[in-house]
Amino acid sequence: MYGKGxxxxxxxxxxxxxxxxxxxxxxxxxxxxxxxxxxxxxxxxPMAIVALLGFVAxxxxxxxxxxxxxxxxxxxxxxxxxxxxxxxxxxxxTGSIWAKxxxxxxxxxxxxxxxxxLIVFLLYACYxxxxxxxxxxxxxxxxxxxxxxxxxxxxxxxxMAVRMAEAKxxxxxxxxxxxxxxxxWLVFFVALLGMTLLYMTLWRYEMAAKNTRGQIRKxxxxxxxxxxxxxxxxxx
Amino acid sequence: xxPTNALLRKELRLEWRTREAxxxxxxxxxxxxxxxxxxxxxxxxxxxxxxGVLWVTLLFAAMLGANRLFVSDVEDSALEGxxxxxxxxxxxxxxxxxxxxxxxxxxxxxxxxxxxxxxxGPEALDAVPGLLAVLLLADIGIAVSGTLVAGLATQTRSxxxxxxxxxxxxxxxxxIAAARATEPLFAPGxxxxxxxxxxxxxxxxxxxxxxIAVAVFDFLLED
Amino acid sequence: xxxxxxxxxxxxxxxGLERHYGERVALAGVSLTLQCxxxxxxxxxxxxxxxxxxxxxxxxxxxxxxxxxxxxxxxPAEAWKVRAKIGYLGHEAMLYRDxxxxxxxxxxxxxxxxxxxxxxxxLEAVGLAKRADDPVHTFSRGMVQRCSVARTVLHDPExxxxxxxxxxxxxxxAEIVEPLLAGRTRVLTSHDVRDAETADAVLGLREGRQxxxxxxxx
Numbered sequence: 001m002y003g004k005g006x007x008x009x010x011x012x013x014x015x016x017x018x019x020x021x022x023x024x025x026x027x028x029x030x031x032x033x034x035x036x037x038x039x040x041x042x043x044x045x046p047m048a049i050v051a052l053l054g055f056v057a058x059x060x061x062x063x064x065x066x067x068x069x070x071x072x073x074x075x076x077x078x079x080x081x082x083x084x085x086x087x088x089x090x091x092x093x094t095g096s097i098w099a100k101x102x103x104x105x106x107x108x109x110x111x112x113x114x115x116x117x118l119i120v121f122l123l124y125a126c127y128x129x130x131x132x133x134x135x136x137x138x139x140x141x142x143x144x145x146x147x148x149x150x151x152x153x154x155x156x157x158x159x160m161a162v163r164m165a166e167a168k169x170x171x172x173x174x175x176x177x178x179x180x181x182x183x184x185w186l187v188f189f190v191a192l193l194g195m196t197l198l199y200m201t202l203w204r205y206e207m208a209a210k211n212t213r214g215q216i217r218k219x220x221x222x223x224x225x226x227x228x229x230x231x232x233x234x235x236x
Numbered sequence: 237x238x239p240t241n242a243l244l245r246k247e248l249r250l251e252w253r254t255r256e257a258x259x260x261x262x263x264x265x266x267x268x269x270x271x272x273x274x275x276x277x278x279x280x281x282x283x284x285x286x287x288g289v290l291w292v293t294l295l296f297a298a299m300l301g302a303n304r305l306f307v308s309d310v311e312d313s314a315l316e317g318x319x320x321x322x323x324x325x326x327x328x329x330x331x332x333x334x335x336x337x338x339x340x341x342x343x344x345x346x347x348x349x350x351x352x353x354x355x356x357g358p359e360a361l362d363a364v365p366g367l368l369a370v371l372l373l374a375d376i377g378i379a380v381s382g383t384l385v386a387g388l389a390t391q392t393r394s395x396x397x398x399x400x401x402x403x404x405x406x407x408x409x410x411x412i413a414a415a416r417a418t419e420p421l422f423a424p425g426x427x428x429x430x431x432x433x434x435x436x437x438x439x440x441x442x443x444x445x446x447x448i449a450v451a452v453f454d455f456l457l458e459d
Numbered sequence: 460x461x462x463x464x465x466x467x468x469x470x471x472x473x474x475g476l477e478r479h480y481g482e483r484v485a486l487a488g489v490s491l492t493l494q495c496x497x498x499x500x501x502x503x504x505x506x507x508x509x510x511x512x513x514x515x516x517x518x519x520x521x522x523x524x525x526x527x528x529x530x531x532x533x534x535p536a537e538a539w540k541v542r543a544k545i546g547y548l549g550h551e552a553m554l555y556r557d558x559x560x561x562x563x564x565x566x567x568x569x570x571x572x573x574x575x576x577x578x579x580x581x582l583e584a585v586g587l588a589k590r591a592d593d594p595v596h597t598f599s600r601g602m603v604q605r606c607s608v609a610r611t612v613l614h615d616p617e618x619x620x621x622x623x624x625x626x627x628x629x630x631x632x633a634e635i636v637e638p639l640l641a642g643r644t645r646v647l648t649s650h651d652v653r654d655a656e657t658a659d660a661v662l663g664l665r666e667g668r669q670x671x672x673x674x675x676x677x
Contacts, residue, residue: 147402164434242566
């Protein structure tokens with residue numbers, strides 16, 4: 001079910017990402033202060049946006065799961081959060097590199113987006129340990145959904161609190177967006193599109209893999225093998 | 237209302253009978269102030285530092301207490317007896333959260349004077365009214381999140397670890413707002429004005445997380 | 460003395476009840492009907508699903524498939540309507556050990572909206588009147604059982620669900636329990652064939668499925 005259209009999706013992703021890279025290197029203007037390192041912006045910010053949207057998607061799937069009891073929504077929620085966490089690592093790493101290259105420090109406390117992203121990341125990093133600590137699969141799915149919903153509501157609250165706390169002005173790229181030339185916006189949107197496609201492709205890959213594994217187990221059980229799934233954080 | 241009342245009385249009575257959580261939290265707070273004294277090597281703190289020491293200490297004390305919230309319910313499946321009753325299960329959450337606020341208040345009755353004695357100068361006394369307002373809103377926030385997280389963590393294998401692990405990031409907005417709100421109150425020259433915007437943030441957090449917690453808590457109880 | 464019941468609707472109607480634990484099957488298609496006032500004995504080896512069945516009927520577990528109707532209400536949708544009329548006595552005491560017997564029962568009375576005088580009456584009936592104000596953790600096992608029994612019938616339930624009463628109640632407690640359960644519909648789980656002989660209906664369970672009594676423990 002998830003394998004349909006996977007190939008065209010993968011190709012579209014590859015094409016868009018390549019285009020984004022090419023545009024970023026050859027077309028986008030070089031930043032006067034930061035040099036070529038500023039181009040990390042085209043990776044860092046789209047990754048952050050997609051990761052956050054992924055967390056929101058995880059919360060929405062979780063709501064659907066609790067309302068319907070259908071475990072497939074839980075599977076979608078799990079994969080969405082899982083993917084966003086992986087992207088989250090990328091966000092923090094690229095953010096750190098960019099901070100060092102642009103402003104000389106490996107971490108910036110007065111970048112509210114980065115700081116609130118770190119807090120969100122720390123929270124969602126508990127998602128899998130929480131799941132792993134519950135053995136009953138139904139309960140694991142339910143508790144994970146509860147967590148995903150609360151965490152999803154937490155994201156905007158947290159961002160607001162952190163933003164308000166850092167009153168100091170600091171050259172933030174999106175704040176000075178009125179000064180940016182159109183070419184920057186073009187590359188940015190291509191990069192955003194590429195990152196979104198990447199996320200969706202990886203999401204589908206993982207859903208397809210989990211689905212297949214689940215069906216194999218079902219078949220084996222029907223053929224009589226006593227299949228006991230090992231304790232795991234992933235929904236089955 | 238009646239079930240919430242009955243359950244709330246049960247919570248308070250249990251804590252009074254066993255005296256497990258509250259005295260430990262209070263003692264922990266006072267000890268932590270001493271630890272801070274040696275850790276930061278200051279005789280007196282003011283401003284942002286005072287704010288930070290107070291809130292970090294209260295937060296960690298709260299995490300200690302939150303871990304104990306559902307312990308007596310799990311023993312002998314006492315909670316199941318309540319789940320069998322024809323009541324709205326939200327009453328359970330409300331009773332727990334309100335009792336948690338009460339416990340935090342008692343802890344603060346000990347911890348805040350201790351803080352004043354150990355780490356604050358006398359000019360900080362005019363901070364008290366503002367401080368009380370912040371404490372109230374922050375306690376509600378801690379209780380609302382803490383009860384939810386305790387409910388999640390209680391039924392897992394690593395409940396002592398998961399509680400704080402989940403609770404700390406979730407409570408960061410409360411810490412941010414509370415610390416910023418009390419910072420001008422502890423200013424070295426005497427209390428400044430209480431920044432109302434941070435009180436608003438606390439209130440917003442309390443309402444949003446509270447409503448969500450009430451909506452999802454039932455799912456933690458059913459099987 | 461139990462109040463008069465409506466006896467037209469069956470106490471329990473199960474059709475194809477399913478319940479699983481992850482990928483393992485706990486109950487696979489159990490069907491039965493039990494009329495009011497009757498006693499059902501559920502027999503089967505350990506792990507057969509007896510406790511699971513009881514807990515589904517008690518509204519502590521939701522059914523994963525099939526239809527379940529208890530006292531005319533469909534579970535899980537109308538579980539809240541039926542909780543006032545069910546009593547459940549499981550392996551665990553379901554009492555707060557740091558509270559006294561009286562405090563435990565008073566809490567349940569308030570939650571079930573039962574007059575608090577009932578608490579005193581029941582404490583007398585189960586023989587705990589003298590120790591009513593001592594915390595439950597000071598009780599002997601038999602006393603805890605009797606307190607649990609009081610909790611089970613405090614709200615005068617029409618249907619009582621008992622998990623292995625023979626194993627969980629000592630002779631003194633069992634003697635006290637009998638008159639308190641009189642007139643109520645009962646479902647009990649057991650390993651003992653004697654319970655099958657005294658019951659009005661019998662259900663054999665093995666690996667989650669219905670199984671005739673012969674060869675149940677084979």
